[in-house]
Amino acid sequence: KKFATELKFCEEVLAELKKPKHNSFANPFLEPVDPVALNIPHYFTVIKHPMDISTVSRKLKEGSYGNAKEFEKDVRQIFTNCYKFNPVGNAVREMGKQFENLFNTEWEK
Numbered sequence: 001k002k003f004a005t006e007l008k009f010c011e012e013v014l015a016e017l018k019k020p021k022h023n024s025f026a027n028p029f030l031e032p033v034d035p036v037a038l039n040i041p042h043y044f045t046v047i048k049h050p051m052d053i054s055t056v057s058r059k060l061k062e063g064s065y066g067n068a069k070e071f072e073k074d075v076r077q078i079f080t081n082c083y084k085f086n087p088v089g090n091a092v093r094e095m096g097k098q099f100e101n102l103f104n105t106e107w108e109k
């Protein structure tokens with residue numbers, strides 16, 4: 001796809017991920033994980049590439065993504081971080097699964 005239309009699509013997908021109606025499962029992924037607030041001081045020793053939707057949004061606005069693939073890579077980093085840190089059975093892990101499902105549905109449109 002032409003560069004501009006590719007990034008326009010990324011903006012549209014991001015807008016959908018941020019909609020309040022998805023808040024029940026998207027919430028933990030909208031802002032950077034705060035290890036102090038969450039009392040998980042070891043977070044940055046476990047997660048080498050922190051990522052969240054607000055950071056993806058900023059990078060998209062700043063023109064940091066050369067193409068849709070680079071955008072997708074950062075979004076999927078959010079999911080892999082979630083699954084690496086939150087063990088099976090943890091509620092946030094299940095929220096990550098729901099959030100990934102939403103992204104996959106929008107991304108394939």
Ligand SMILES: Cc1ccc(Nc2c(-c3ccc(O)cc3)nc3c(C)cccn23)cc1
Nearest residue numbers: 027028033038039040081082085086090092
């Ligand atoms: C002791 C403990 C265990 C698990 C968590 N996970 C967690 C995460 C999280 C999200 C993404 C991520 O890559 C890592 C963690 N976000 C939260 C929130 C918003 C509330 C409660 C728990 N949360 C927090 C504390």
